[in-house]
Amino acid sequence: MELTGKTALVTGSTAGIGAEAARLLAAAGAEVVVSGRNAERGAATVRSITDEGGRGRFLAADLTDLDSLHQLAAAAGEVDILVNNAAVFPGAPTVTQDVESFDAVLAANIRAPYFLTAALAPGMIARGSGSIVNVSTMAAKVGMPGLSVYSATKAALESLTRTWAAEFSPAGVRVNTVAPGPTRTDMVLAAMGEEGAQQIGKTTLLGRLATPREIAEVILFLASDRAAYLTGATIAADAGRTAA
Template sequence: MDFAGKTALVTGSGAIGGLGHAIAKIFVGCGATVILTGVDRARGAEVVADLGGGARFVRVDLSSVDEVRRLADEVGPVDILVNNAVAYTLASTVGQDLDEYDGAFAVNVRAPFVLTAMLAPKMAANGGGSIVNISSTAAAKAEPGMTVYSATKAAMEALTRAWAAEFVEGNVRVNAVRPGPMHTSKLVGALGPDLGGLGQAVPMRRSADPSEVAEVVAFVASDKASFMTGATIATDGGRAAI
């Protein structure tokens, strides 16, 4: 894949070992300039150093709509937007804290909505672009304790279809990638080293390495997927098949 001359904004990419880091690594390796985001400057600097050039870090709190707007203004026109940042809240409906509920929707749904609204028209004005939304198997499969998280990811898949139709005239493609259990530092921290046994629930009987999912994201973002828009691509070890 060739991303030479292209600029990509990858949200939630400011930590070593996460999906955003893996996506950024492929983009940089294929010639793109990458803008990373996160809330921790020190960890973001580690990712920039790991990528060895071609990337810069912007600290942003995506739960704040004012900061999301600032981010969109600061980065200017981009060719690729990957809405990857995520806030987890793991609770039953009865036990769900409503502040965490609001926070999850702010980061997982409202931030991508605002970024897309501000950046997609700039992409269209420059001849087109690609937006990739990171979903989850939880959008379509019930997972205990993931009620709110599941709802946010289902919302993103609905927005993917709507945006694909809305921005097609501007040659802006919008797709989603739906990973299954993935061995990232954030998920390990939330669910434990074995991801709560989720890896054993898929036909391939393991969780994914972030690099495996990142390869699919990069393909979907690339010109090799030029006739693809409005699609949700399962990258889940067969979870969608059962």
């Protein structure tokens, strides 16, 4: 299996895209560190991995708390693949956006991946190899009412991908982003409702929502040596929504 001997840490992997990515990485041979705040859902993800013969363990972490973040990095050990997937997805018009939730989104969507990457990248650099996959969104490129803060944080994450590629890739560490289109996850459905999510899905060239598995497949590709010549790239997994 192509990821045998590798350790992968997937943040926000207790549900949705993160959980699917954790399962696929484990199926490809990686030992997967499942991370999130909900221990029950984390245990369920690990169970789904081990039931299929894979290796996984759960580490609880609140990535908006820098002490918890650094404890996660230390407990995870030598990480070869980091998937920065955890995020919060609030919606509010700009004129009614409150400061408290604004700061919370920045803490979860920018500060957390920034300092987790800063904690784990030195080990990858020292070993001369590694893959970091950031999870963005098509909303980083398409203006969507009510998603000003969320989309701005994801655009910043795509910018960090390019900077980190410039900083880390000469040492053998690749950094890439997948930017999903509308995806059937609990987070999206809670924010938009079934009808709202379906309407956005219909705006894509394929006319439907993605499944979490379809996005996770792109994460697996970017994490693997099949993407050995890709770094600093943002892959639009959005059914053509940002292409036409």
